Amino acid sequence: MPTPTRGFLGRRARDPRLPPGQYDVGSDWPVLTAEPTPRIAPETWSVTVDGRVERPTTWTWDEAHQLPRSEYRGDIHCVTTWSKFGTWFAGISVDTLLDAAGPTAEAQFVMATSKTGYTTNLPLADVTGGKAWLVWEFDGKPLTPEHGGPVRLLVPHLYFWKSAKWISKLTLLTRDQPGFWEQNGYHDRGDPWRQQRYQGD
Amino acid sequence: MIEPFRAANRGWRTATVSGVRRPIARAVQLRLDVHDRVDHLPGQHYVVRLTAPDGYTAQRSYSVASAPGDPLVELFVERLDDGEVSTHLADVVEPGDELEVRGPIGGWFVWDQVSPALLLGGGSGVVPFVAMLRTARALGRTDLLRIAVSARTRAELPYADELEAAGALVVLTREANGIRPPGRLTAMDLVPLIEPGQTGYVCGSGPFAEAAGQLLVELGLDPADVRVERFGPSGGPA
Secondary structure (H helix, E strand, O other): OOOOOOOOOOOOOOOOOOOOOOEEOOOOOOOOOOOOOOOOOHHHOEEEEEEOEOOOEEEEHHHHHHOOOEEEEEEEEOOOOEEEEEEEEEEEEHHHHHHHHOEOOOOOEEEEEEOOOOEEEEEHHHOOOOOOEEEEEEOOEEOOHHHOOOOEEEOOOOOHHHOOOOEEEEEEEOOOOOOHHHHOOEOOOOOHHHOOOEOOO | OHHHHHHHHOOOEEEEEEEEEOOOOOEEEEEEEEOOOOOOOOOOEEEEEEEOOOOOEEEEEEEEOOOOOOOOEEEEEEOOOOOHHHHHHHHOOOOOOEEEEEEEEOOOOOOOOOOOEEEEEEHHHHHHHHHHHHHHHHHOOHHHEEEEEEEOOHHHOOOHHHHHHOOOEEEEOOOOEOOEOOOOOOHHHHHHHOOOOOEEEEEEEHHHHHHHHHHHHHOOOOHHHEEEEEEOOOOOOO
């Protein structure tokens, strides 16, 4: 345990839902992005699953909405130390897309790419088995552009930079490759309960 | 770009507080002697971690204002009333205290020290640009930087004298600045600051960053050449 800081008692409640080093942001939802917010009309949006798959596939906005609806209700955690409890997102499960595209046996990792060129890498196991979504609704309303609308990736068990905004592509890979923040000093996996914030954690 | 990350990899280290100043209201400027320090790049940040006697910790990121050549690391911290870390740093910390810090961190919002850059800062979002300006001065290359900053009033603008002396355009939203009436940064303000080959850097609150980033895109900068760092009372540093 680190040495206590002189005069610091800690004002926040020790909420067991909070991973270490996080605080409850309440009803707020901060926006953090590294680039200007793109304006993407839903009718021009599409998502492609390619790379190590049997059937590379692209879904338009309308096609994606024909897929079975899937929701996430729970907490999200940002590496900048805020956490938000009890969020409600709706869209489709990443499992649905992967089932259609058919990952090959050697696929082990995923690179998620945004319309802006932003990338983030994930082990395949972190986006399968009901752990990841493509979402277009937050609290029953369309997801706004600054929060990644029309459609963002949602991987709520990892720090939120993994939940790429303005998602346009999931590329299955045999080997791990670092994405944008992962090349810029941040952790490869980003598990908030292990405080995997920066390289070396 | 490799070297600074290694510092983060080496984890937490101790910093001795060397100086505490309150140049403007609701803010504190800390000068830190970081033990076993690795030089930062202008634009990078440090994380400060506070530990309570029961082991509870709170940590936040703060931009560095000092140039890499400065023997001390200067952090500028805006005091937020509900900010668990910023209130401690602003109200409790004294010279001689030891703080746990980690850094430098961030490989994206940095200036490479050779390319032209257009810097747009809102409020305490000017801090990374002070580091860039000081670095440019040390290199004799202030010609590479064009700076525009915005604050509610001049009294609330961090490093106002230093930025004005460097020729920064100062926009105030709640009071006149000379002949300029109160108002937000506009595209017309930025036209004289645009030059070929510039990378745009935007740092400030969410609304400021959103508006300033869109201005740069409207003025013709490729979105890929615009780097944005956002924070706010609820965003990053608190």
